[in-house]
Amino acid sequence: MDLDYFFRLFFSGLTRGSIYALLALGYTMVYGIIKLINFAHGEIYMIGAFTALIMATVFSFAGMPALAILVLSSIIAMVYSSAYGFTIEKLAYKPLRKAPRLSVLISAIGMSLFLQNYVLLAQTSNFLPYPSLLPRIPVPRFLQGLVSGPQLIIFSTTAVVMVLLTLLIKYTTMGKSMRATSQDRTMATLVGINVNRVISWTFIIGSFTAALGGILISSFTGQINFYVGFIAGIKAFVAAVLGGIGSIPGAVLGSLVLGMAEAFAAGYISSVYEDVFAFVILVLILIFKPSGLLGKPEVQKV
């Protein structure tokens, strides 16, 4: 067996997995708190990538240095996308807080279609070239030929985000409030948690990491169009379900497993069916372990 090939696939899987993880976090956190699959989440990722593209173009015309372009356009794009996430919740989900879950789900699908078509009209249906915003960092000698500089940046950025998010969830008041709200919303209200604010922050944080994922992967693949968020969103959703929706470590694990499975299946079986594997995994998980790898089975209290 060709070991180099194996490791190339491994790192390619890790790259995909990292991006899925940045996106899956938003699905799983929102689901944990309001029990909604936010189908518009993939569009946030796409809008984040587009915003960074526009800002980077403007900044490079202004003749700014590469690192400043990367940092500034990423921050602006992430904040802008968070504003989108915040607004989507207020417009499309909050008025339906007491409605049946199906109504909210349909509202989410509507929001997703609306945003895709809005970007289609505002931009173009063609693929646009995406500048490689990530700096060229040297790859350690023993990894040369197996992994690229941008990939290393993607892994390390994702790892840093995961650590920060874990600390936020575990130790800050907002994090504890988020956990309390996801466990018992009525009781959270009774201890004085402003549940609306917790929900808004959940959308803001999820949108922030999704936009980061969008920027990283678009710089890596070098292209973008209005539809990229849809397929990435669906796959990150699969990853979240695979890991156990509602569980944050589950979302990360599910994303890595899915990324690896896709990379190895594409490498050893056939790259033609690349996108099929995600959905095969989804079907298998739903049949054999619907609560996911790290999810807790839902106990119906009587």
Add this chain to the structure above:
Amino acid sequence: MLELRSMKTYYGNIQAIKGIDILVERGEIITLIGANGAGKSTTLMSICGVVPPREGEIIFEGESLVDMDPDRIVAMGISQVPEGRRIFPHLTVKENLDMGALLRRDKDGVRRDIDYVYSLFPILAERKGQAGGTLSGGEQQMLAISRAIMARPKLLLLDEPSLGLAPLIVQQIFEIIRQINEENGTTIFLVEQNANQALKVADRGYVMETGRISLTDTASNLLANEEVKKAYLGV
């Protein structure tokens, strides 16, 4: 301190509370007794703003609580120990207590109160790193009461604290309720099906039947009342 004036509460089109008047004075222990489904828990949820009343008034220290957000009501000094305890199952005992003190800014006071609840219920100190969901029923009730105390409420609402607990634990819980009232001057509004126990600790009582207050008197008079005896005390 707290006054409900012809308060009516609905779940959709179903009227659960059909116009009740309740008055709670500062420092009192008031009990609201009645059968299952009489509307006792709904009354508490209306006070806390979780199920706001459709008509009538709720006045707490001169301010109307109707249409006030639930977190503002907690900040006004009202805490509830809800029916079924509702411990956050995946938060540790200590984290559950922290949630109770969420709106407080006096860190030293919070630390002192954590020690205070550990002294009331030493078992909680032993279990402070354990997930709330792993505690026994009695321990969860102790934690639920402690969590409410952590907010330093002026008015503590307790919903069936004796439900499903062994008689010995029930004794202990009622003892603590009296102690909280005496030591801290916390006003207590106790909802109970266990009318006998509740009337023994309370100053005054209200009897609720299908959404209405059917009777109110001092606790000792209610204990002696023939109708109450027959309907709620099982004598």
